[in-house]
Amino acid sequence: MRRGIKLVLFSMSIVLLWGCYPGGPDYIEELDISLSKHNPEYDFTVKSTYAMPDKIVKITGNLVEGEEPAFIPDVTAQKILAMIADNMEALGWQRVDVSANPDLLLTPASWETTTIYYWYDYWYWWYGGYYPGWGWGGYYPGYYPPVYWSSYTTGTLVMGLVDKSILGANGNPVTQWTGAVSGIMTYSFSESRIRTAIDNVFAQSPYLKTN
Amino acid sequence: MKKILIIAIVSVLAISAFSQSSLTALQYSIGFGTGDMHDYIGKASFRGFTVDYRKLVQPNVGVGVDIGWNVFYEEKAWDVYEGQNNVTYSGKQWRYSNHFPMLVAADYYMNPNSEMSVYGGLGIGTMYTLQNTDMGAYTFEKDAWHFALRPEVGILYQPSPGTAFTIATKYYYGLKAGDLPAQGFFTINVGLVFIN
Numbered sequence: 001m002r003r004g005i006k007l008v009l010f011s012m013s014i015v016l017l018w019g020c021y022p023g024g025p026d027y028i029e030e031l032d033i034s035l036s037k038h039n040p041e042y043d044f045t046v047k048s049t050y051a052m053p054d055k056i057v058k059i060t061g062n063l064v065e066g067e068e069p070a071f072i073p074d075v076t077a078q079k080i081l082a083m084i085a086d087n088m089e090a091l092g093w094q095r096v097d098v099s100a101n102p103d104l105l106l107t108p109a110s111w112e113t114t115t116i117y118y119w120y121d122y123w124y125w126w127y128g129g130y131y132p133g134w135g136w137g138g139y140y141p142g143y144y145p146p147v148y149w150s151s152y153t154t155g156t157l158v159m160g161l162v163d164k165s166i167l168g169a170n171g172n173p174v175t176q177w178t179g180a181v182s183g184i185m186t187y188s189f190s191e192s193r194i195r196t197a198i199d200n201v202f203a204q205s206p207y208l209k210t211n
Numbered sequence: 212m213k214k215i216l217i218i219a220i221v222s223v224l225a226i227s228a229f230s231q232s233s234l235t236a237l238q239y240s241i242g243f244g245t246g247d248m249h250d251y252i253g254k255a256s257f258r259g260f261t262v263d264y265r266k267l268v269q270p271n272v273g274v275g276v277d278i279g280w281n282v283f284y285e286e287k288a289w290d291v292y293e294g295q296n297n298v299t300y301s302g303k304q305w306r307y308s309n310h311f312p313m314l315v316a317a318d319y320y321m322n323p324n325s326e327m328s329v330y331g332g333l334g335i336g337t338m339y340t341l342q343n344t345d346m347g348a349y350t351f352e353k354d355a356w357h358f359a360l361r362p363e364v365g366i367l368y369q370p371s372p373g374t375a376f377t378i379a380t381k382y383y384y385g386l387k388a389g390d391l392p393a394q395g396f397f398t399i400n401v402g403l404v405f406i407n
Contacts, residue, residue, distance in 0.1 A: 024305045033349075035299070036298070037297055037298045039297070184347075
């Protein structure tokens with residue numbers, strides 16, 4: 001009898017403690033992150049001009065030779081490119097046409113990654129708290145105990161600053177700075193979220209400031 | 212290390228076969244990180260428990276095993292972090308540190324036959340640590356098996372035969388292992404003790 005009481009108390013303790021396992025983010029924008037990487041040997045301060053295309057490539061996989069790349073919609077691209085240009089200007093850079101022999105080329109690109117995952121009913125509550133912005137979900141039939149599925153799509157924008165006069169071992173220009181922003185996508189484009197993330201990338205890269 | 216643990220566990224089991232009585236304590240545990248552990252998560256943990264078992268090999272000496280779980284958690288405000296290879300990243304972080312001590316232990320009871328008894332003890336064994344740093348949709352995970360020590364002092368209050376209450380403070384210290392630095396934390400434990 002006493003052993004039974006001990007077992008019940010022990011089991012209840014485990015369930016109670018596991019049930020209050022600490023949670024994660026409450027809002028989807030809390031999952032937005034900005035990342036930058038630079039070559040510390042490269043002196044950005046002596047450069048002053050850059051060129052940037054007026055489209056943003058959407059990376060969807062390896063291109064077959066002769067195939068045109070995909071681009072993100074113009075309306076969205078123009079807003080993002082303007083945010084990038086604003087930050088570059090604030091750091092003292094002058095945007096010029098690619099034909100004007102700029103010091104650096106800024107190469108924006110984006111991609112989306114959709115992660116599909118499955119979970120059992122008894123841990124549903126935990127992932128439900130962790131991925132507040134998932135797109136869709138449902139019941140996956142044929143399994144017992146019930147198996148559910150859902151997904152979330154991560155959008156990433158990558159910006160590279162390339163000095164075409166410095167070539168790597170493979171003969172391609174070396175990227176001297178890379179900035180990236182990543183977040184979980186929702187159905188609508190959030191200008192404020194992406195502006196904040198892009199501003200953060202440049203704010204955390206003060207060495208980009210030109211003289 | 213594994214050999215020492217196996218020998219210790221077998222010894223405890225052998226001793227228990229000849230013992231007269233035993234104590235089983237179920238304890239709720241509050242943790243406070245120290246050193247590198249505190250640098251990683253500064254907040255106290257209010258999620259933890261231990262199960263302690265002692266065979267009394269003498270009226271005032273108990274030997275046995277401890278197992279437990281303490282999870283520390285902290286939500287870090289948005290910040291900029293410097294990584295390796297000139298990488299800088301910014302965002303919010305959610306940090307989790309799970310600790311699972313598994314120890315063989317011995318306690319000495321000052322007044323074993325009285326209603327209130329102060330005791331002190333030492334545990335030795337291993338502690339598994341699992342740390343997750345969540346940022347964006349990503350998690351950075353580290354884990355390690357530490358060689359661990361655990362001194363403890365406590366009070367046992369036995370108002371009636373067979374059942375007692377305990378309050379104790381313990382200090383867990385896991386030596387540096389794998390990718391993780393030394394992990395140390397104090398705990399304050401309160402619990403129920405079943406005495407056979």
